[in-house]
Amino acid sequence: MVMQIPITRSSSDFLIWAATRDGILTTKSAYHFICHQLQVGRPSSSLGCDRDGLWRDIWKLKSIPRCKDMAWRICHGFLPTTQCLARRGVQLEPVCPMCGEDEESIAHALIFCPQVSPIWFMSSLSMNFSGPQPDNFTMEHWLASLLDQGDDWVTDKVLTLLYAVWARRNLWVFYHRWLTMEQTLIRVAAMEVVALDSSVGDAHDLLRGERQDKWKGPAVGIAKINTDAAFKAGAAVGMGMVVRNAAGEVLASASGKRGGADSAAVAEAMALRWSLELALDMGFQAVVVETDCAVLHGAWNVAASDRSYMAAVIRDCVDLSRLFRSFEFLLIHRTANLVADFLAKFALSSFCNVWLEEYPPGLEGILISDVSSSSS
Ligand SMILES: [Zn+2]
Known part of the structure; x- marks a missing residue:
């Protein structure tokens, strides 16, 4: 041939x-x-x-x-x-x-x-x-x-x-x-x-078809802190926090990891305490803090007789909250907490860090969507 x-x-x-x-x-x-x-x-x-x-x-x-x-x-x-x-x-x-x-x-x-x-x-x-x-x-x-x-x-x-x-x-x-x-x-x-x-269980009681709340910017001069935990039984707890201003600009973001939570609510409480410590370290004084965990939000006024670990962590949070010049603690829908959710999962995947005026890759889309919804 x-x-x-x-x-x-x-x-x-x-x-x-x-x-x-x-x-x-x-x-x-x-x-x-x-x-x-x-x-x-x-x-x-x-x-x-x-x-x-x-x-x-x-x-x-x-x-x-x-x-x-x-x-x-x-x-x-x-x-x-x-x-x-x-x-x-x-x-x-x-x-x-x-x-x-x-x-x-x-x-x-x-x-x-x-x-x-x-x-x-x-x-x-x-x-x-x-x-x-x-x-x-x-x-x-x-x-x-x-x-x-x-x-x-x-x-x-x-x-x-x-x-x-x-x-x-x-x-x-x-x-x-x-x-x-x-x-x-x-x-x-x-x-x-x-x-x-797809593999991490969510701590939230998310009902299908529930209305899709979006993140809203805080008042001018206030820093809004969103916090969340990723909890997987038998594994470490991933914690996420993001601080944004009225314009939706990221002032700080962080991913952290801890062991020792026996329930999703405890994991959420640990994430909140860690977020408050970080926010104080970074010098934020007037803050609104948001969680999407109803159990945590409902347990804020913890009874003095409650000797559980969860109660101890919440008491720490209450003590920390008094160190801010102004402090407000709000319950929001999970769909308004997507950035913190991402950062919590990010921590579980092994990378823990604190970013000042920055955030890890992969978050741009959620951040932009939050800002566009908050200004509309
Ligand atoms: Zn080479």
Whole structure:
């Protein structure tokens, strides 16, 4: 068949890229080319069967679909690292674009690159991958051994981190935007909030079809504090607080984590106490504090005879509230407390921080929606 192809003799030889119609190399076409080549050349060996089994295990996880998809691509070697592209005949230096030190294998790009391995150590997984990649290390076997351990929490974290690390690499390669390791971890936490949303039980008695209240700005000169807790039986309590002014501008936001709550209401009380402490530390003097927990709001005038832990926490809150120049405590509907809700879940996904005049990524949409509803 090859012999039948007519050869043009009129012009000199030049390189063309066969995977696009115009012969010009694009990253996208290179990626699809590699995927196709790997699929075509994939033997139905025992390794292939293992991969299928591994993939079935990954697919069963409750992780974010795009993270699972990423794991599948890793297991099949379908990530267009410079080394993979070079091996497939693409004319480029196979050097890692992040560190410039080594060839960019998949394991290097995602784990062993010196610009990446500290992220694994700084994460809640505290995995130490410093030093060169061991000769016998493969991503596939590493993921398989992780799944064998059967700890879905760990596997979930690993898949999310792999995704975030690769996204960070692409942000640099394609857009020349460099995310620090800490910024990457904040993004990981924001991604995990999305995953948590479906699994965290809510402390609120939310009736379907209830009217959708929205956040309202405080009077000028007053700081409005919204507080919330994310409670999951047997796990830590996530706490969120946000301070906004009359214009809806964020003066401060925070995510925190504590252990030791035995009910959702106690978790809410802990979040309130923590929010009041922070607000006092940050110097807010005239505040309106909002919770969406009716039990907490109703328990404010706690009886002196109540010796429960919940009562003790509320007494702390009452004491703290007297330190403000003006203080008001309101019950609001859950739909008016979405920012604090987000921040509480954000804390559970491992990242705790206090932001002054700032907030973590992922919140913009809710903040804008709150302001537009408050001014209408
Ligand atoms: Zn590197």
